[in-house]
Amino acid sequence: MLEAVELTKQFKQTKAVDRVNLYLEQGEIVGLLGPNGAGKSTTISMLSTLIPPSSGDVRFHQKSTLKNPAMLRNALGIVPQELALYSDLSAKENLRFFGSIHRLSGAQLQKKVEEVLALIGLTDRQNDLVKHFSGGMKRRLNIGAALLHEPKLLIMDEPTVGIDPQSRNYILETVKRLNEEKQMTVLYTSHYMEEVEFLCDRIYIMDKGCIIASGTTNEIKNILSAEHTVEIKVEKLTEPFLHALHAQPVIRHIAVQDRVITMLSPKEVNIFRLLFQLAEQTDTVLMSIEMKTPTLEDVFLHLTGRALRD
């Protein structure tokens, strides 16, 4: 449906987006995950024809949109990272305005506004001015404003930044519903991996302008499948035990916090037997051993050596 081909954006000093390739199929929810400054918003701006790429192409149903953006624009709903609303207008007035610029009017406009108000849970507060809304309500309205013309494709740029968990869940559920009930295709940008993991069929991980990994959640996690993350808890931390751990070539990345030791080891090694042996030799009492499946956070750490969130 939508496709980016070698998409690049060079600002004066920074290369914000560097040869990005990605695609969305009809009916998918695709995640674009990356830390602040990764180039997500810039990518989205190019995908939605708001800024022209320095090089590369954006294709909608196999047709380039660079010269002819109208078809994509009409099918597109965009939820910007900033709150793009009139704060001195009420929720209803905002929706009426954003509907009317899509040439909706009269009873049709009225019906869509009511429908969207219900969807985003603001029917009760529709006549209140936006400036009196909580962060979560503003975010919900920001999404609602993109839905009036029933877009086929919804592009959302960090729609849950800085709001309470309840509003966040509401938004995530709403996106899921839109996808399931209206078959809306969604590109969901975030730097929260739980959100992306919860929502998305496929994920692109972006860092410093480049896509560094892509695939389904499981595929991406399999990048780390050759290793286990092992977490053990000891009754008392002893020097000889730590020393013994370090001496083992199959154990890497040892980190100690209080009485908890975290490490990585290859899957083919029987880490349980090895740990019991070492404990016995050094008179250390093991309280627990836990094998953890890697998170997207771990993948990002593995790929870039940095944490996703700063």
Place this chain on the structure above:
Amino acid sequence: MISILSAKFRLFLRNPWMVIIMSIVCIAMASIIGASSEKKIKVPVASTLASHETNELLQSLNKSPSFRFELMEKSKMHTLVEEGKVEAGIELSNHDFTLLITSQTGNTFFLRQYVQKVYSEKEQANAIATHAHIPVEKAIHIVNEAKEHPAFTVKTMNFRGKHAAIIDSQMQPIFGFSLFFVIYTVAFQVLQLLKEKREGVWNRMILSRLKKWEIYTGNLLYSFMIGYLQIVLIFSVFRFGLGIRFHGQFAELLILLVPYVFSIVAFSMLLVGLVKNEQQFQALISLLAVSMAMIGGAYWPLEIVSSNVLLALAKIVPLTYGMELLKGAAVYGRSITELLYPMSILFFMGVVFMGIGINLVERKNS
């Protein structure tokens, strides 16, 4: 475009206070300054002339609509000036006079000009009397006759022609402050365009079914209407609230304001194209509005400015032409067709500013 206008007017009605406060401040300042320059200014006079000559001269001097000359002892006159009780004092002697001032102001400038004029008329009459061998009184009479029934009239088209200069101390502050304050109101509305760009409302409009020209026209037309509304409000308060007749030119003035407000909208658009962010815009507009007001003759009439540099600068300031239009109609009694020249300059400036401004804004996107 209608949707933009209706949303914007809804916003305006929700928060009209800026325009209302601007108008009140403008009306207050124009009335205070207008009233203070309405009264005649007292000028103490000392004289070294004989008493009948002094009286004669005083009589001529006191024909002034702006000054009231009062004879007193030289020492008393000096004290008044030194203590700042009056702006200026005059010492009369036979062929010339001494002007005593503590600081140069618009009033002292006019005072000097006025007294000089009275003196040269007196000298003229004396010269005629000597050459024609007639009494001085008769010579004065002849000079006055000649002034009232001139053999030919010179019609000065140039606004800054020395002969045509009329300072209307009531109209001047009303026009000046109205044109000055409307810059802020218009600029603030055009500034919303930058805010909408930053927050993304603009992007939503770009991605909608609206055409680009509709977005610009909607925003700029709204800015124009709010600015125009403010001036009409101010003028109406003067006309219908305070009973100022604008020399019967009220309707003409409202028409003449159209090109001026248009040029200010365009000027603000140019600024939007030039600045990086809203803070820069606000800093620049405060600076530029005050400079334009000073150079364009909103604070004091251009008729008293003699610096060629300033007068040349005034030619590129829209406010100059705005003042020229309003004064042209109300003070100099010119018809709208006679004022086509400044009107077309304002339209021309507006089109150029707007063209460049919109182009710059569009270029920033890529």
